[in-house]
Amino acid sequence: MKTLSVDETARLISRQKKILILTHRNPDGDTLGCAFALMYAARAKGIEAGVFCCDKIPEKYGYMFSDGDLSSDSDEAFIIAVDIADIKLIGAEYSEKYENRVNLCIDHHISNTHFSQNLLLRDCAAASELIFDVIKSMGVEIDKKIADCLYTGISTDTGCFRFSNVTEQTHSAAAQLIKAGANHYEINKVMFETKTIGCFKLEAAALSGVEMLFDGKCAVMTVTKEMMKASGTSESDCDGLASIPRRIEGVLVGVTLRERDDGTFKASLRSYPPADCAAICSALGGGGHARAAGCEIRTEFFDIDKGKLLAAIKKELDKI
Ligand SMILES: [Mn+2]
Numbered sequence: 001m002k003t004l005s006v007d008e009t010a011r012l013i014s015r016q017k018k019i020l021i022l023t024h025r026n027p028d029g030d031t032l033g034c035a036f037a038l039m040y041a042a043r044a045k046g047i048e049a050g051v052f053c054c055d056k057i058p059e060k061y062g063y064m065f066s067d068g069d070l071s072s073d074s075d076e077a078f079i080i081a082v083d084i085a086d087i088k089l090i091g092a093e094y095s096e097k098y099e100n101r102v103n104l105c106i107d108h109h110i111s112n113t114h115f116s117q118n119l120l121l122r123d124c125a126a127a128s129e130l131i132f133d134v135i136k137s138m139g140v141e142i143d144k145k146i147a148d149c150l151y152t153g154i155s156t157d158t159g160c161f162r163f164s165n166v167t168e169q170t171h172s173a174a175a176q177l178i179k180a181g182a183n184h185y186e187i188n189k190v191m192f193e194t195k196t197i198g199c200f201k202l203e204a205a206a207l208s209g210v211e212m213l214f215d216g217k218c219a220v221m222t223v224t225k226e227m228m229k230a231s232g233t234s235e236s237d238c239d240g241l242a243s244i245p246r247r248i249e250g251v252l253v254g255v256t257l258r259e260r261d262d263g264t265f266k267a268s269l270r271s272y273p274p275a276d277c278a279a280i281c282s283a284l285g286g287g288g289h290a291r292a293a294g295c296e297i298r299t300e301f302f303d304i305d306k307g308k309l310l311a312a313i314k315k316e317l318d319k320i
Contacts, residue, residue, distance in 0.1 A: 001114045004104075006130070009120040010137035012104060013038075013080070018048040020077040022098065024084045025054050025091040026235065026266075029191060032057065033153025034082035034106065034131045036064040037146045041135040054091030058236035060190050064149050078103045081116060083127035083153075085109035085287055092262065106130055111278055111287030125165035128153025132173050144181030151182035152191070159243060160192050164273070164291055195240075201231035203241065206256075210245065213310065217317050219245035220310075222265075223258040235260065242268035242292075252320070253277070253313050257297060257306070265297040267309055275316055283312040 004012065013019065019042055023031040035051045042049040050071025057065075081087075081102045087095045105116035108127045112119065122130055128150045135142060135150075142150075154174055158166050161174070178184050205227045211220045223241060228234060238258055245254030252275040256268045267284075269277040270292050277293035284305070286295025297305040 001116065002118050004118050004120045006120065006133045007137050009104065009106065009118070010134050010139075012118060013042065013047075013078075013134070014045055014138055016042075016047055016078040018077045019050075020071060020074050020079050021049065021051045022079065022081045022084065022090055022102070023051065023053040024089040027053050027055060027057055027061075028083075028239065029061065029156030030126045030128055030153040031083035032061050032064055033126075033128045033149040033151075033156075036069065037128065037131055037135060037149035037153075038080065038082065038106075039065075039069060040143070040146050040149070041138055041140040044140045045138060054094050056236075058239075061152070064145075064152065074098075074101075081105040081107070082131065083107060083109075085111050086113045087115040106134065109288060111282070111289075111293075113287075125163070125167065125170045126154045126157035128157070129170060129173050132177070142177065142180040144183075147177040147180035147182035148187065151177040151184055152187050155184070155188055156191050160188055165289070192240075196233070196237065198231045198233040199237050199240075202227055202233045202237065203244065205231060206241065207244065210248075212248075214314055214317050216248075216250040217252045218255065218310075218313050219248050219251045219253075220255040220257065221245045223256065225259045225261070228259075243270055246270040246272065252317065253280070255309070255313070259299065263299050265299060265302065265305075266294060267297050268292075268294050269313075274320055280309070280312045280316050283315075284309055 021035045021038055023035045039049040039051050051069055052072050079102050087099055090098055102116040104118045106120045108124050110123050112121050132150050206221050206223045242256045252272050254270045257265045259265050271277045276290045278288050278290055281287055281293040281295040284295040288294055
């Protein structure tokens with residue numbers, strides 16, 4: 001594994017003839033923004049480029065791409081993973097296929113497992129901030145399409161510029177992207193303001209069962225498949241749910257347990273300082289950032305795994 005600078009990364013990409021860009025499963029605005037922005041930038045340099053995602057891309061991100069941009073053709077392609085901390089996050093059936101095959105990873109998770117041959121890693125708010133620097137270093141002009149993609153990544157990974165990961169650079173990148181034509185008003189409206197009636201019903205059901213633990217410092221919200229069915233929602237409608245439990249006054253660690261189709265629950269943790277989510281999740285084989293991290297809970301061992309997670313949270317809270 002070789003660690004690269006932004007300029008080295010830009011040169012490495014510019015030398016390729018064909019690239020395939022991998023996003024993480026259950027794709028969010030950042031992984032998609034990175035992938036499609038890089039795809040357009042590569043094409044501007046005459047490189048054949050496509051994006052692979054193991055899951056269906058939620059409709060709200062539809063403005064970033066067209067169906068022809070999606071590809072699984074990895075023959076002789078230089079493979080780039082974006083916003084992916086661990087090869088497992090490419091998706092169950094695909095992590096084996098791409099294990100030891102990823103030529104370059106561009107990521108902002110300090111928990112990155114160094115699974116790629118080359119790595120560009122920086123602890124910034126969104127991987128899209130890094131891709132912005134890489135594209136500039138490639139000498140490609142940031143057009144409206146690229147600007148929309150990168151602005152989406154930055155805005156969504158920062159909760160619309162509210163999270164503690166936001167820096168002067170984050171705002172500076174966003175400002176340059178708006179100057180390049182990013183439709184910031186529409187993007188933020190779609191990502192943060194408008195929700196389907198089903199989403200509101202799902203939130204209501206999940207919130208009615210919220211558990212307050214450890215003197216009110218931890219809130220656990222569980223979202224089951226049954227709740228999703230009753231509200232007519234799917235996994236992709238759940239994007240904003242993880243930020244809810246932490247918003248309850250006094251809570252330092254907010255947990256959302258969301259049931260998936262594959263026999264697991266995704267545990268999403270959000271914290272306020274000094275509680276460290278990445279430290280908690282690493283005890284269960286997960287990872288992420290100090291303020292936002294995740295791990296997996298097996299449905300068949302739900303009580304045991306949830307118990308382990310709560311013990312790790314208690315241990316972290318006891319340190320404070
Ligand atoms: Mn990200």
